[in-house]
Amino acid sequence: MCGIFGYIGSQNPVKMALQGIKRLEYRGYDSAGIAGVDAGKLRFCKEAGKVAMLEQEVEKAHMHLEVSIAHTRWATNGAPTKENAHPHLDSAESVAVVHNGIIENYPELRETLIKQGVTFVSETDTEIVPHLIASLYQGDFLEAVRKAVSMLHGAYALAIIHRDHPDCIIAVAHESPLAVGIGSNEAFISSDSQAFANYTRDVLFLSNGEIAVVKRGHYEVFDVSNQQITRDLQRIESKPQVSLKGEYEHYTLKEIHEQPTVLQNAFAGRLREEYGTVQFEELKFDVNDLLSIERILILGCGTSWHAGYLAAYMIEDIARIPVQVEISSEFRYKNPIVPHGTFVIAISQSGETADTLAATRELQAKGAKVLTLCNVHGSTMDRESDACVYLRAGPEVGVCSTKAFTNQIVILFLFTVMLARMRHLNRQEGQAFLQAVKALPQQVQAVLDMEKHIADIAKRYAHHDNFFFLGRRYMYPASLEGALKLKEISYINANGYPAGEMKHGPIALINENCPTVALCANKQTFGKLLNNLMEVKARNGKVIAIAPEGTEGLSDIADEVIWVPETIDELASVPTSVAAQLFAYYVALERGAEIDQPRNLAKSVTVE
Ligand code: AGP
Numbered sequence: 128m129c130g131i132f133g134y135i136g137s138q139n140p141v142k143m144a145l146q147g148i149k150r151l152e153y154r155g156y157d158s159a160g161i162a163g164v165d166a167g168k169l170r171f172c173k174e175a176g177k178v179a180m181l182e183q184e185v186e187k188a189h190m191h192l193e194v195s196i197a198h199t200r201w202a203t204n205g206a207p208t209k210e211n212a213h214p215h216l217d218s219a220e221s222v223a224v225v226h227n228g229i230i231e232n233y234p235e236l237r238e239t240l241i242k243q244g245v246t247f248v249s250e251t252d253t254e255i256v257p258h259l260i261a262s263l264y265q266g267d268f269l270e271a272v273r274k275a276v277s278m279l280h281g282a283y284a285l286a287i288i289h290r291d292h293p294d295c296i297i298a299v300a301h302e303s304p305l306a307v308g309i310g311s312n313e314a315f316i317s318s319d320s321q322a323f324a325n326y327t328r329d330v331l332f333l334s335n336g337e338i339a340v341v342k343r344g345h346y347e348v349f350d351v352s353n354q355q356i357t358r359d360l361q362r363i364e365s366k367p368q369v370s371l372k373g374e375y376e377h378y379t380l381k382e383i384h385e386q387p388t389v390l391q392n393a394f395a396g397r398l399r400e401e402y403g404t405v406q407f408e409e410l411k412f413d414v415n416d417l418l419s420i421e422r423i424l425i426l427g428c429g430t431s432w433h434a435g436y437l438a439a440y441m442i443e444d445i446a447r448i449p450v451q452v453e454i455s456s457e458f459r460y461k462n463p464i465v466p467h468g469t470f471v472i473a474i475s476q477s478g479e480t481a482d483t484l485a486a487t488r489e490l491q492a493k494g495a496k497v498l499t500l501c502n503v504h505g506s507t508m509d510r511e512s513d514a515c516v517y518l519r520a521g522p523e524v525g526v527c528s529t530k531a532f533t534n535q536i537v538i539l540f541l542f543t544v545m546l547a548r549m550r551h552l553n554r555q556e557g558q559a560f561l562q563a564v565k566a567l568p569q570q571v572q573a574v575l576d577m578e579k580h581i582a583d584i585a586k587r588y589a590h591h592d593n594f595f596f597l598g599r600r601y602m603y604p605a606s607l608e609g610a611l612k613l614k615e616i617s618y619i620n621a622n623g624y625p626a627g628e629m630k631h632g633p634i635a636l637i638n639e640n641c642p643t644v645a646l647c648a649n650k651q652t653f654g655k656l657l658n659n660l661m662e663v664k665a666r667n668g669k670v671i672a673i674a675p676e677g678t679e680g681l682s683d684i685a686d687e688v689i690w691v692p693e694t695i696d697e698l699a700s701v702p703t704s705v706a707a708q709l710f711a712y713y714v715a716l717e718r719g720a721e722i723d724q725p726r727n728l729a730k731s732v733t734v735e
Pocket residue numbers: 428429430431474475476477478479480483526527528529615729730731732
């Protein structure tokens with residue numbers, strides 16, 4: 128995680144760097160810092176907390192810089208304090224470094240440097256880098272960086288400056304994304320090219336330990352074996368999309384409310400209604416690639432994994448293709464068996480999640496084709512996968528994923544219908560599925576129209592510290608997602624569970640202080656779920672049901688009911704999840720939690 132930014136050029140380097148890290152704050156926001164060269168000296172300023180806090184300090188310090196690097200942090204090694212904030216410097220304040228990633232062999236390197244007399248002032252792994260470079264420096268900045276980097280193990284993107292070389296920034300990237308933007312008489316370094324895309328769209332993406340010497344309007348790149356290599360600039364097409372909160376108190380609430388519109392975007396222009404099928408213009412595979420799929424492997428983390436879990440049910444039910452769905456961080460350390468005919472779907476809102484990226488790279492190395500579902504054009508997964516279908520959810524600013532999730536479900540459903548139509552599904556069946564998709568925006572609007580009712584229930588239950596979310600079949604992944612929303616933004620302990628598993632242990636936790644949110648929209652298993660809810664009721668557990676309009680049998684069991692429009696089982700997680708999102712939002716609001724940027728989290732998880 129962490130966002131790094133660097134600027135050299137004729138605009139104000141302080142202003143540009145602060146603006147840059149503000150755009151990168153989605154990658155972490157526990158502390159921030161800036162450094163640069165001013166008349167042969169390194170100057171720096173750091174602060175615990177968000178970039179806005181740093182801005183105030185920088186203003187007081189009247190900073191003027193010729194070149195700048197800056198950082199917004201998500202703590203890995205060391206607490207989120209001012210001392211641990213980047214940039215880190217060597218003892219003589221000659222070198223300053225900002226870093227994203229983890230240097231795995233830092234304990235040994237730190238030990239060696241301490242023996243050489245170096246005093247460390249932070250608990251971070253990063254601080255070894257400026258000390259190493261300073262100890263190796265004999266007038267050649269690039270040479271010192273090369274030697275230092277050759278000693279590092281792990282994942283790192285680094286931007287480095289030296290007080291004797293105010294005409295350049297050295298950028299290094301190994302298994303952590305780093306983009307270099309070249310403008311006319313200026314240059315940028317950033318963890319995300321969107322952070323400078325308003326100024327230049329000519330970009331170079333560094334990887335595999337490459338080192339770039341970046342000057343005003345100019346760059347040179349060296350590979351791991353120190354050979355200078357030719358790397359052409361790529362032109363990124365998309366302009367940064369700006370999202371404003373408008374009338375809403377939080378981005379999260381705004382994004383929940385955007386769902387009717389963005390769901391429409393998810394299917395706009397992709398339905399071939401006459402033939403009851405779907406076409407994705409980004410899907411570059413030919414028909415034979417898709418017809419020869421014998422098995423699908425889905426990868427994702429967090430909310431994206433939940434969407435993948437839902438897709439596994441859909442694809443097996445409708446397209447009759449066996450599916451394995453895996454959490455990327457677990458999968459990447461398996462020795463995966465990838466039989467011939469395996470097709471991989473990687474799901475990631477950001478397209479930058481380190482675990483999903485590593486897992487897909489391993490699968491590509493084994494010869495599998497990878498389709499990515501992502502929301503961010505030009506992200507690493509968009510660039511590296513064999514094809515990428517865009518979520519079209521628009522920028523999601525709230526750390527808690529809402530609209531990206533429901534768009535993931537719809538796109539996975541459309542993909543399922545397409546695969547099924549290529550196999551056994553007839554045109555009428557395909558058309559019926561497309562009709563169900565087209566009804567979703569209106570159905571979600573109907574859930575949003577019940578906001579006040581949901582908010583009232585949320586307020587009444589917000590004092591509880593433990594919740595269960597129960598469901599069966601499609602409602603089981605939806606219950607995992609509902610519980611994750613509550614955990615993330617309200618800091619309440621919430622467990623998503625398959626309702627039938629409760630009697631195998633977790634029911635021991637049920638009492639009058641542990642309410643259950645029951646997701647009732649899977650018709651096929653509703654009778655079974657009712658039995659499970661009776662077991663909860665018999666133990667004095669309160670039940671808040673989210674159920675399709677007209678569902679019978681809840682009156683004696685549910686203490687509260689949130690009615691949602693009825694749809695097919697395969698899509699019922701969409702209206703149900705929107706109700707669960709609103710519930711989590713209003714519980715968090717009642718508890719006074721920080722909703723858009725919850726503690727300890729970041730929007731893009733670029734470390735393991
Ligand atoms: C969702 O609310 C979370 N913030 C988180 O679980 C997220 O879905 C996960 O980190 C995966 O991110 P990605 O979709 O960008 O890969």
